[in-house]
Every structure is written in C-alpha cells, then in structure tokens.
Amino acid sequence: MTSLRDRLLRRDPLRGPFLGIPSPVTVEIVAGARPDFVCIDTEHSPISDALLTDMIRAADVARVPALVRVRGKAPCHIAAALDAGASGVMIPHVSTADEAAAAVRAARYAPEGARGAGPGRAAGYLRDIPGYVARARAETVVAIQLETVQAVENAPDILAVPGIDLAFIGPGDLGVDLAAQGGSHTLEDLVNELIDAAARAKVPSGIFTADRAASVDWFRRLSFVIEGSDALLLTQASDTAFDALPG
Numbered sequence: 001m002t003s004l005r006d007r008l009l010r011r012d013p014l015r016g017p018f019l020g021i022p023s024p025v026t027v028e029i030v031a032g033a034r035p036d037f038v039c040i041d042t043e044h045s046p047i048s049d050a051l052l053t054d055m056i057r058a059a060d061v062a063r064v065p066a067l068v069r070v071r072g073k074a075p076c077h078i079a080a081a082l083d084a085g086a087s088g089v090m091i092p093h094v095s096t097a098d099e100a101a102a103a104v105r106a107a108r109y110a111p112e113g114a115r116g117a118g119p120g121r122a123a124g125y126l127r128d129i130p131g132y133v134a135r136a137r138a139e140t141v142v143a144i145q146l147e148t149v150q151a152v153e154n155a156p157d158i159l160a161v162p163g164i165d166l167a168f169i170g171p172g173d174l175g176v177d178l179a180a181q182g183g184s185h186t187l188e189d190l191v192n193e194l195i196d197a198a199a200r201a202k203v204p205s206g207i208f209t210a211d212r213a214a215s216v217d218w219f220r221r222l223s224f225v226i227e228g229s230d231a232l233l234l235t236q237a238s239d240t241a242f243d244a245l246p247g
C-alpha cells in the first residue's frame with residue numbers, strides 16, 4: 001500500500017483534521033469520513049500517552065494514517081508517538097536549523113537519526129523490531145511547524161536540514177508572534193515567504209485552514225492541509241442545531 005509519506009513526497013493533495021478530543025470514539029467517527037489522514041493534537045489537548053495509543057489504534061482500525069502533533073520538541077514526546085504506531089510526527093515551534101536537526105534525530109533511526117528501537121506497539125510488542133525499523137525508515141513522516149517570525153528568517157537553513165518531509169505553516173502562532181514583534185510585514189507576506197522557501201528547498205509545504213473553501217484555495221499553492229478539528233466540527237454542528245427555532 002502507498003504510504004502517507006509516499007503520497008506526501010509526490011505532492012498528492014492531502015487533507016485531514018486535527019483531533020484534540022481525548023477519545024478513540026471521536027477518532028472512529030471522524031475517520032469514517034475517510035480523510036487522507038488524521039492529526040492527533042497532543043500540543044493543545046489533554047491526551048495522555050496511554051490514551052494516545054488507543055486513539056492511534058482506532059485510526060488503524062479505520063485504516064486512516066495517524067500523525068501526531070507532539071506536545072513539545074523533547075525526544076521523549078516524539079518517541080512516545082512513534083512507538084505507539086503513529087505514521088509520523090509534527091513538531092511544533094521549530095525556529096532554527098538546530099531544532100529541526102534535533103527533531104529529525106529523534107524521529108529517525110540511524111544513520112539519519114538516533115531514535116531508540118523499542119519493543120512497543122509499533123514493533124508488534126517485540127515480534128518484529130527489524131521489520132518495523134525497516135518500515136519506519138521508509139515511511140515515517142517528519143513534519144516541522146514553522147510558526148514564528150524567527151522561523152521565517154531562518155527558513156532556508158531550517159529547510160536545508162535533511163530528513164524533513166513537510167514544512168507545516170501555523171498561521172495562528174505566526175500571527176500572534178508577528179503582532180508582538182511589530183514591523184512592516186503582514187501575515188500574508190510571511191506565509192508567502194515560507195511557501196517560497198519550501199518550494200526552493202523542494203520540501204512539501206502545508207497549512208492549517210478553517211474550512212473547505214479555504215482548503216480549495218490553498219491546494220492551488222500547496223499539497224497538504226489540516227482543515228479544522230473535531231472540536232470545531234462539533235461546535236459548528238451544535239451551534240447550527242441549537243440555534244433558536246423560528247418563532
């Protein structure tokens with residue numbers, strides 16, 4: 001079967017949601033809609049490592065690849081997601097080439113990195129460590145988030161780090177940082193700079209969008225979109241459902 005990484009690297013248009021509700025039930029419900037992937041968000045959600053494993057298991061049952069946005073850059077967060085069987089990791093707030101190199105080192109096995117080979121779920125609980133290591137070398141997605149003004153300044157150096165599969169732009173944090181720093185650039189300028197830098201480095205780029213219409217627009221310029229989230233879908237559906245009935 002073609003892996004998510006293969007599809008990403010050949011620039012297939014890929015669209016899926018963030019999942020932040022701490023429940024495998026939500027994963028099953030959303031995965032039933034057949035997104036190209038789901039991205040379980042442990043950066044901004046109360047999802048423990050044990051629950052994360054169950055959420056990845058639910059995505060596996062639905063045969064939808066699960067990426068995990070890890071809660072921080074520390075190698076232990078990256079290892080926890082990958083050892084639980086995630087198809088890849090998204091590392092938030094990468095602003096320098098050194099941080100990008102550290103992320104690749106934690107997520108990839110030698111010789112590209114220094115990830116430890118563990119006996120966890122991904123490796124069939126000891127049944128298939130060599131097989132898993134070979135699959136992981138070929139298929140693990142390493143996505144970094146560029147979402148600070150410093151990341152825009154350092155983008156050429158960051159994206160020259162070998163082993164990065166996706167430059168994912170976080171417009172929310174980038175906008176917050178830009179507003180705090182001031183200056184004459186607009187958010188749009190910075191997003192454009194990041195997309196251009198990724199194109200020059202021949203690294204696929206992606207972005208977060210709020211809805212389908214925005215995704216249609218972005219797919220003209222890039223090939224990977226995280227559209228909304230489980231909570232956003234539920235919020236919108238609830239607000240629509242319980243809007244006051246006509247008089």
Ligand code: 3PY
Nearest residue numbers: 147170171172173208
């Ligand atoms: C951001 O916008 O800051 C993100 O992390 C992705 O939505």
Ligand code: MG
Nearest residue numbers: 147170172173
């Ligand atoms: Mg962010």
